[in-house]
Amino acid sequence: MSKSPSNPKGTRDFLPLELSKRNYIINILRKNFKNFGFSEIETPALEKSSTLLGKYGNEGDRLVFKILNSGDKVKKADISSLQSGDLNSFIRSISEKGLKYDLTVPLARFVSQHQNEITFPFKRFQIQNVWRADRPQHGRFQEFTQCDADVVGSNSVLQEIELIKLYDTVFNQLGFSDLVIKINHRRILKELACYFGAGENIVEFITALDKIDKIGVDKVLEEIKLLTLDFSEKELRNLLSAKEFDLGYLKKIFSKNSDSFYALDELNQILSYFSVNNLVNEIKFDLTLARGLNYYTGTIIEVLSKTNQRIGSIGGGGRYDDLTSMFNLKNMSGVGISFGLDRIYLLMEESKLFPDYLDKSFEFMVANFGISNLESLAPYVDEIRNKNREVFIYPDNVKLTKQFSFANKHNASVVIIYGENERKEGIVTLKNMLTGDQSSCQLNELVQTLTNS
CATH class of the missing domain: 3.40.50.800 (Anticodon-binding domain)
Structure with missing residues (x-):
C-alpha cells in the first residue's frame, strides 16, 4: 500500500485562510517598514558556504542546511576525511552552498557587494524564507519566514530607539499590549564575563547565559564553572536571578572599563527616551538577555509575550559593528531587528487577534x-x-x-x-x-x- 503524501518535517503548506492571516500580518509589517523609511530588497535562497559559515557560532553553523554539490563536483569528495572522522572537512568537500540561515548575513554580503549602488545610511527591509536544520517543535520550524528591518552605516543610538518604536507600533497595530521588549548590550556581557573570570572564554560565557530560559540558573552556573573557577557563584547567582536589574550597580563593578560605561550610557539613553515617550508595551533591561548569534557587538533586543512564554521570542535583533568587514567593507556599523512571522501568527491565533473578515x-x-x-x-x-x-x-x-x-x-x-x-x-x-x-x-x-x- 502506498503511503499518503506529506511534507518534510518542519515545513508546512498554507491553506487559503492561513495565508490570508499571514498576509494580514505581512501587510501591516510592510506598511510600517515603509512608514519608518525602509526600502525593500531581496536576496537569493542560496548563499555560498563561505558567506554563511563562521558567522553564527558553532551551534548556528551546525544548523545551516548544506546543499550537496552536483555533477562532477561530487567526485571531489574528500573520502579520507570521512574515514578519519573529520566531518567538517568532508562536508566542505561535497558542499559549496547552503540555504540562508537568516537575512542579516546575506544583507552584509549584499551591502558589501553593492556598496557603490546604495546610499548610506541604508535602511532596508526584507520579507523572505530562511532555513534551519533545527528539531521541529511547537513554534519552531525548519523553513520559516523572517521579516527584517536593518540600518547600515550609522552608529547613532537613535537607530535603536527607532527600531524599538517600530516594534511597538507594529505589535500594537496587530493587537498586542502584553509584550515585553527586553534590551541588553554585548559589551556589558563581555565585561561581565571578565568580571567573573571568564575573559578568555567570552563566547562560551555568553552562550551559557543564552540558555538560561531553557535550562535555568543552576545549570547555567554549572556550565560557567567549567569556564572559570575564580568567581563568586553567589554574586553571579544573585545577578542572574534578579527580577529587576540595577544599571547603577553594574556601573560600580565595571568602574575601570570605558567600553562598558559606553554601553551602560547607551542603554540609559534608550530607557530615558521611552520614559518620556511611552510605549504601549513594556521595555526593560535584562542582564540575562544574550542573543546567541556571534555577530552582535552592541545593543541587543528581544520581544516576548508576558502571558505566553511557551512560544518563545516573537522578535529580536541588535547592533553589529563589523559584520560587513567579513566581506571587505570596513567601518560599517549596522543594527537591525527581525519579526518572527510564524510565532506571531501562532500567538495571534491563540489570542484570537485576527479580524473576522479574514475568514x-x-x-x-x-x-x-x-x-x-x-x-x-x-x-x-x-x-x-x-x-x-x-x-x-x-x-x-x-x-x-x-x-x-x-x-x-x-x-x-x-x-x-x-x-x-x-x-x-x-x-x-x-x-x-x-x-x-x-x-x-x-x-x-x-x-x-x-x-x-
Missing part, C-alpha cells in the same frame, strides 16, 4: 443560472471588482441549494441571484448569507447597493 474567501458570489444571464451581469461584476470588492462567479448551473452551501463554506456575505424571473423584471435578488434575509434592487442599482453597504 471570507470572497465577499460576494454570483449564482449561476446559465451563461446568457451571466452575460447580462458581467458589466456590473466588473464595476464591483474595480472598486476592490471580491466577487466569485459560481462555475456550474446546478441546484441553488448547492450554490448556497458553497457560499456558506467560504463565508460569503451576499449571494447575487439573477435568474429568469429577475431577468424579466430587470431586478436582482440579494441573499444575505449571515441572516438568511433576501432583498431586491434594480439591476442598474446593483453596484451602488453592494458597494455602499
Whole structure:
C-alpha cells in the first residue's frame, strides 16, 4: 500500500485562510517598514558556504542546511576525511552552498557587494524564507519566514530607539499590549564575563547565559564553572536571578572599563527616551538577555509575550559593528531587528487577534443560472471588482441549494441571484448569507447597493 503524501518535517503548506492571516500580518509589517523609511530588497535562497559559515557560532553553523554539490563536483569528495572522522572537512568537500540561515548575513554580503549602488545610511527591509536544520517543535520550524528591518552605516543610538518604536507600533497595530521588549548590550556581557573570570572564554560565557530560559540558573552556573573557577557563584547567582536589574550597580563593578560605561550610557539613553515617550508595551533591561548569534557587538533586543512564554521570542535583533568587514567593507556599523512571522501568527491565533473578515474567501458570489444571464451581469461584476470588492462567479448551473452551501463554506456575505424571473423584471435578488434575509434592487442599482453597504 502506498503511503499518503506529506511534507518534510518542519515545513508546512498554507491553506487559503492561513495565508490570508499571514498576509494580514505581512501587510501591516510592510506598511510600517515603509512608514519608518525602509526600502525593500531581496536576496537569493542560496548563499555560498563561505558567506554563511563562521558567522553564527558553532551551534548556528551546525544548523545551516548544506546543499550537496552536483555533477562532477561530487567526485571531489574528500573520502579520507570521512574515514578519519573529520566531518567538517568532508562536508566542505561535497558542499559549496547552503540555504540562508537568516537575512542579516546575506544583507552584509549584499551591502558589501553593492556598496557603490546604495546610499548610506541604508535602511532596508526584507520579507523572505530562511532555513534551519533545527528539531521541529511547537513554534519552531525548519523553513520559516523572517521579516527584517536593518540600518547600515550609522552608529547613532537613535537607530535603536527607532527600531524599538517600530516594534511597538507594529505589535500594537496587530493587537498586542502584553509584550515585553527586553534590551541588553554585548559589551556589558563581555565585561561581565571578565568580571567573573571568564575573559578568555567570552563566547562560551555568553552562550551559557543564552540558555538560561531553557535550562535555568543552576545549570547555567554549572556550565560557567567549567569556564572559570575564580568567581563568586553567589554574586553571579544573585545577578542572574534578579527580577529587576540595577544599571547603577553594574556601573560600580565595571568602574575601570570605558567600553562598558559606553554601553551602560547607551542603554540609559534608550530607557530615558521611552520614559518620556511611552510605549504601549513594556521595555526593560535584562542582564540575562544574550542573543546567541556571534555577530552582535552592541545593543541587543528581544520581544516576548508576558502571558505566553511557551512560544518563545516573537522578535529580536541588535547592533553589529563589523559584520560587513567579513566581506571587505570596513567601518560599517549596522543594527537591525527581525519579526518572527510564524510565532506571531501562532500567538495571534491563540489570542484570537485576527479580524473576522479574514475568514471570507470572497465577499460576494454570483449564482449561476446559465451563461446568457451571466452575460447580462458581467458589466456590473466588473464595476464591483474595480472598486476592490471580491466577487466569485459560481462555475456550474446546478441546484441553488448547492450554490448556497458553497457560499456558506467560504463565508460569503451576499449571494447575487439573477435568474429568469429577475431577468424579466430587470431586478436582482440579494441573499444575505449571515441572516438568511433576501432583498431586491434594480439591476442598474446593483453596484451602488453592494458597494455602499
